[in-house]
Amino acid sequence: MTATDGCGNTNTCNFQVIVQRPILTMTISHHAGTITIYYSDGVLQEATSPFGPWTDVLGASPPSYTTSATGPHKFYRVRCP
16 A cells, blocks of 8 residues: 655555455244344345345344244345345
8 A cells, every 4th residue: 555645755555454254143033923033244135935036124133133923934044244
């Protein structure tokens, strides 16, 4: 990286940048007609088939999302933000 000030003075330095994917976790519990999905980070998605198409669950945000256990069955996953 090189920085230059208004007078034309420069200075250079080098550094290493390491990019790591976040570790995503998800657990599911069932209680009294509801399902609660706990997840650490990312975007919760749902689909009616394990093969998709996947859509973001509107209004869901970590650390949990609760939905009814009745009605159409859905599959859930967490994708990187």
